[in-house]
Amino acid sequence: MLIFKNIIPFSLEQTFDCGQCFRWDVQEDGSYIGFVGKHIAKINYINGDIVIDSNCEDELFWKSYLDIDRDYLQIINDLSADDIMKNAISYGEGIRLLKQDPWETVVSFIISQNNNIPRIKKIIGLLCENFGDKVTFNGETYYSFPTPEQIYNKDLSVIRAGFRDKYILSAASMVVEGIIDFNLVYNMDYDTALEYLKQIKGVGNKVADCVILFAFQKFESFPKDVWIKRTMSQLYNVAEEEIEIFAKQKFKGNCGFAQQYLFYSARQDI
DNA sequence: AGCCAGGACAAGT
DNA sequence: ACTTGTCATGGC
Numbered sequence: 001m002l003i004f005k006n007i008i009p010f011s012l013e014q015t016f017d018c019g020q021c022f023r024w025d026v027q028e029d030g031s032y033i034g035f036v037g038k039h040i041a042k043i044n045y046i047n048g049d050i051v052i053d054s055n056c057e058d059e060l061f062w063k064s065y066l067d068i069d070r071d072y073l074q075i076i077n078d079l080s081a082d083d084i085m086k087n088a089i090s091y092g093e094g095i096r097l098l099k100q101d102p103w104e105t106v107v108s109f110i111i112s113q114n115n116n117i118p119r120i121k122k123i124i125g126l127l128c129e130n131f132g133d134k135v136t137f138n139g140e141t142y143y144s145f146p147t148p149e150q151i152y153n154k155d156l157s158v159i160r161a162g163f164r165d166k167y168i169l170s171a172a173s174m175v176v177e178g179i180i181d182f183n184l185v186y187n188m189d190y191d192t193a194l195e196y197l198k199q200i201k202g203v204g205n206k207v208a209d210c211v212i213l214f215a216f217q218k219f220e221s222f223p224k225d226v227w228i229k230r231t232m233s234q235l236y237n238v239a240e241e242e243i244e245i246f247a248k249q250k251f252k253g254n255c256g257f258a259q260q261y262l263f264y265s266a267r268q269d270i
Numbered sequence: 271a272g273c274c275a276g277g278a279c280a281a282g283t
Numbered sequence: 284a285c286t287t288g289t290c291a292t293g294g295c
Binding site: 019020109110112113114115116117118119120163167201202203204205206207210223224225226227228263267 | 274275276277278279
């Protein structure tokens with residue numbers, strides 16, 4: 001059992017259900033169970049303390065994944081200079097940007113294209129059940145996210161991903177064959193990382209931006225999906241082509257955080 | 271029933 | 284370099 005004490009602001013729901021990840025499921029007691037690589041955990045948040053029951057007791061691993069050491073009060077304070085953003089943040093001030101696994105993030109956001117969040121979760125669940133490892137945790141059975149090797153040259157029709165199958169398989173083969181090495185991306189600047197990731201079939205600007213933000217923590221990324229395009233138009237009266245420049249100018253190094261607050265608040269009325 | 275979904279790609283201007 | 288049709292599937 002790991003405990004991170006007095007982590008504020010923080011919200012399990014806002015962090016795990018804000019659309020950055022798809023493998024955490026809420027339990028009846030309000031805790032969340034999910035996978036990170038081969039590590040499964042049940043995470044609770046009680047009186048400001050994050051409590052982790054996991055098959056991985058590596059404190060640094062979870063601290064890194066949950067972005068524990070970052071000063072979110074400072075980020076929120078900086079972004080709140082803008083009243084519109086301040087209001088958006090009020091819906092999801094407990095969001096943390098998870099440091100996710102690059103491979104899982106690439107595949108997850110390939111699946112996300114032209115798709116809705118409930119079905120994205122369903123497809124990823126099928127992917128794990130059919131190709132991942134079976135893991136027993138607290139007497140229950142779960143399935144880890146498959147490695148590139150585990151889906152290499154496989155028939156993916158069971159996961160019902162439609163036209164995305166070929167993209168996922170292409171990504172797997174590029175990783176297995178060493179054409180793509182995610183470890184190199186950590187040290188790339190944003191532009192280089194963007195072009196590098198877009199070598200993968202099915203990865204365009206938006207998916208690459210999500211991977212750059214959610215796996216590689218390059219916070220100048222500002223993924224532009226249909227929700228962001230809508231809300232930027234409504235809240236800031238900014239046209240689609242101007243979002244990039246506008247965001248960089250207004251949110252500076254905190255673009256990624258700003259994007260998540262906007263995305264989360266925009267989706268609250270559905 | 272029909273529109274839409276955390277888009278990308280390729281063919282056509 | 285920009286615009287448009289197409290791609291599977293199913294949630295709502």
